[in-house]
Amino acid sequence: MTATLLGHGLTARFGSREVFTGVDVSVDAGSVLGIVGQSGSGKTTLLRILAGLTAPAAGTVEQRGVELRPGTIGLIAQHPRLVTNPRWTLRRIVAEPATIARRNCDIEAVAGRVGLDPALLDRFPSQVSDGQLQRACVGRLLVQAPRFVLCDEPTAMLDPLSARAVIGLLQALVDDGAGMVLVSHQRRLVDARCRDVVDLDVR
Numbered sequence: 001m002t003a004t005l006l007g008h009g010l011t012a013r014f015g016s017r018e019v020f021t022g023v024d025v026s027v028d029a030g031s032v033l034g035i036v037g038q039s040g041s042g043k044t045t046l047l048r049i050l051a052g053l054t055a056p057a058a059g060t061v062e063q064r065g066v067e068l069r070p071g072t073i074g075l076i077a078q079h080p081r082l083v084t085n086p087r088w089t090l091r092r093i094v095a096e097p098a099t100i101a102r103r104n105c106d107i108e109a110v111a112g113r114v115g116l117d118p119a120l121l122d123r124f125p126s127q128v129s130d131g132q133l134q135r136a137c138v139g140r141l142l143v144q145a146p147r148f149v150l151c152d153e154p155t156a157m158l159d160p161l162s163a164r165a166v167i168g169l170l171q172a173l174v175d176d177g178a179g180m181v182l183v184s185h186q187r188r189l190v191d192a193r194c195r196d197v198v199d200l201d202v203r
């Protein structure tokens with residue numbers, strides 16, 4: 001059975017304001033679903049609902065064909081500095097999923113896979129660039145090996161070269177069988193990468 005992340009009839013509301021209503025989402029293993037929409041249309045909120053971080057006002061999220069275990073869903077954020085512990089070295093950030101699962105992991109090899117100079121592993125986030133930190137976050141995802149990856153504007157903070165590299169690394173996760181949801185303002189990027197697109201402006 002193909003692993004699928006499904007959202008059905010999802011509605012988001014903050015106070016009396018409804019952000020979106022009745023959104024259906026489906027992403028299969030090995031494919032990329034794009035989410036587009038103008039600023040404030042609810043793209044990040046939809047990702048948070050799919051990740052289980054925010055409860056929907058209505059609707060359901062389910063994972064089909066997947067053994068439910070911690071770490072099934074991985075996240076990549078727009079601002080890597082907001083989601084990494086500033087007191088942890090990159091080595092600790094990358095290794096965290098293995099540490100939680102009490103398994104060994106060759107962190108140098110992971111750094112090599114994501115094009116991160118292993119010499120940077122013992123630095124703190126404040127001592128590396130946004131692109132280097134985002135590569136460490138992708139490395140963390142490789143260690144986590146989630147079935148679904150939710151990406152919120154993953155290249156927004158990066159120069160074009162780093163952006164291309166990070167997109168290539170994320171695509172490699174999809175090629176390895178992960179299902180991906182990609183939020184981006186860049187319609188061209190979404191159209192090039194995504195089989196299906198949810199447009200929160202067209203509802």
Ligand SMILES: Nc1ncnc2c1ncn2[C@@H]1O[C@H](COP(=O)(O)OP(=O)(O)OP(=O)(O)O)[C@@H](O)[C@H]1O
Binds near residue numbers: 014040041042043046
């Ligand atoms: N915790 C919250 N409490 C109240 N309102 C919120 C909360 N989180 C988001 N909102 C509001 O919900 C709407 C959707 O926000 P969201 O961040 O999901 O939009 P977005 O499409 O990701 O925007 P952007 O493209 O600017 O990142 C916005 O109007 C925002 O102000």
